[in-house]
Amino acid sequence: MSNSAVAVPAAKPRPQHAPLTQFEVAGDELLVGGMPLTRLAARVGQTPFYVYSRAAMTARVQELRRHLPPEIHLHYAMKANPMPAVVQHMAGLVDGLDIASGGELAVALDTPMSPDFISFAGPGKSDSDLTRAIAAGVTLNLESEGEMERAAIIGRQLGVVPRVAVRVNPDFELKSSGMKMGGGPKQFGVDAERVPEMLARIGELKLDFQGFHIFSGSQNLKVAALQEAHEKTFALAIRLAAHAPTPLKTLNIGGGFGIPYFPGEERLDLAAVGANLKAMLPDVLPQLPGVEIVIELGRYLVGEAGLYVCRVVDRKVSRGQVYLVTDGGLHHHLSASGNFGQVIRKNYPVVIGNRVRGTERETVSVVGPLCTPLDLLADQMELARADVGDLVAVYQSGAYGLSASPSGFLSHPNAVEVLV
Numbered sequence: 465m466s467n468s469a470v471a472v473p474a475a476k477p478r479p480q481h482a483p484l485t486q487f488e489v490a491g492d493e494l495l496v497g498g499m500p501l502t503r504l505a506a507r508v509g510q511t512p513f514y515v516y517s518r519a520a521m522t523a524r525v526q527e528l529r530r531h532l533p534p535e536i537h538l539h540y541a542m543k544a545n546p547m548p549a550v551v552q553h554m555a556g557l558v559d560g561l562d563i564a565s566g567g568e569l570a571v572a573l574d575t576p577m578s579p580d581f582i583s584f585a586g587p588g589k590s591d592s593d594l595t596r597a598i599a600a601g602v603t604l605n606l607e608s609e610g611e612m613e614r615a616a617i618i619g620r621q622l623g624v625v626p627r628v629a630v631r632v633n634p635d636f637e638l639k640s641s642g643m644k645m646g647g648g649p650k651q652f653g654v655d656a657e658r659v660p661e662m663l664a665r666i667g668e669l670k671l672d673f674q675g676f677h678i679f680s681g682s683q684n685l686k687v688a689a690l691q692e693a694h695e696k697t698f699a700l701a702i703r704l705a706a707h708a709p710t711p712l713k714t715l716n717i718g719g720g721f722g723i724p725y726f727p728g729e730e731r732l733d734l735a736a737v738g739a740n741l742k743a744m745l746p747d748v749l750p751q752l753p754g755v756e757i758v759i760e761l762g763r764y765l766v767g768e769a770g771l772y773v774c775r776v777v778d779r780k781v782s783r784g785q786v787y788l789v790t791d792g793g794l795h796h797h798l799s800a801s802g803n804f805g806q807v808i809r810k811n812y813p814v815v816i817g818n819r820v821r822g823t824e825r826e827t828v829s830v831v832g833p834l835c836t837p838l839d840l841l842a843d844q845m846e847l848a849r850a851d852v853g854d855l856v857a858v859y860q861s862g863a864y865g866l867s868a869s870p871s872g873f874l875s876h877p878n879a880v881e882v883l884v
């Protein structure tokens with residue numbers, strides 16, 4: 465057999481990042497909040513920084529309102545981005561805030577959002593957390609029977625009837641999720657099979673029962689998986705509602721809508737998710753009369769609205785491979801480095817912010833200043849040719865960025881955050 469007869473398999477096309485259009489490009493430079501990135505860096509006064517765009521967040525909420533049935537209430541899960549200015553902006557757009565710590569409670573209470581539409585989830589609420597939340601009048605998403613008993617005692621001491629919902633650990637999980645938070649044994653919520661007994665106790669304790677919180681997972685891009693989770697969530701809620709001391713006022717069905725981070729990931733088909741929910745509601749709502757259905761979203765609301773920007777401080781070549789060494793890295797942006805729960809490290813979308821397309825291209829690795837090989841922002845990625853002083857911009861950085869990173873590690877200067 466001659467060599468020419470051997471079939472050479474066609475090279476598989478490399479998976480690409482989903483197209484990102486949230487920031488305009490003018491003169492080959494990113495425009496953020498109407499300002500070229502280099503000028504924005506001068507305005508901020510330092511690199512590295514995070515920049516979040518009000519316009520992008522507003523547009524995302526409008527898109528959700530367009531596609532979700534009008535009966536669905538939209539909450540912002542603050543842990544995705546707790547910057548007070550961001551939370552203020554979101555509070556004017558959404559119907560409620562979901563918090564998961566005493567610190568987040570304080571930020572949420574500084575916004576105009578009524579405590580009636582603030583709910584507090586999270587295992588391990590201390591007596592101090594419970595006291596503050598009950599005094600504020602926010603809803604406690606109870607994570608255990610023990611928490612329920614402590615809340616009842618604190619409520620009696622304060623002379624305030626605690627508003628409570630039960631966080632249910634469902635008997636199913638959200639399939640193909642980046643992070644599973646329900647199904648099987650979990651530290652979150654109360655196992656569905658124990659909830660009827662707990663509801664009876666809520667009646668005895670005369671707590672102000674609001675409803676259920678059923679959150680089954682996060683970072684999901686699959687319409688079918690979300691549809692299945694929503695169907696099972698409604699069925700579970702209807703089943704448990706039969707044991708409730710009073711009719712459900714709210715049913716928080718979680719969220720889990722994902723955004724495309726990595727090559728090959730496709731944007732969630734929001735229109736299809738909305739259409740599926742619309743089809744379910746005529747069956748669900750009559751079985752839960754008067755209920756308000758809530759979807760709580762974090763990264764889907766803010767993740768695409770943010771960039772992380774750092775500056776190239778050195779350019780070096782090691783055995784043929786180009787390294788751009790920047791002043792930013794995993795100490796500010798653990799998730800982009802691949803160390804925030806990812807199993808296999810993949811590149812976030814990264815560009816040279818002041819040479820987005822760039823006529824000259826090269827394959828480089830972008831690293832940070834930390835003395836650890838984990839400090840990697842882009843691994844062998846094709847970018848415009850960059851030099852010392854150029855700006856590296858990491859997309860999809862509006863959620864789980866600075867507040868989810870070990871900023872003390874290696875004692876480099878902190879990043880700042882701006883909202884434009």
Ligand SMILES: *Cc1c(COP(=O)(O)O)cnc(C)c1O
Pocket residue numbers: 541543544562564585679682683718719720721760761762763764863
């Ligand atoms: C983290 C969290 C969210 C937000 O998740 P996203 O993936 O950012 O949308 C929502 N609800 C609960 C209970 C959470 O713990």
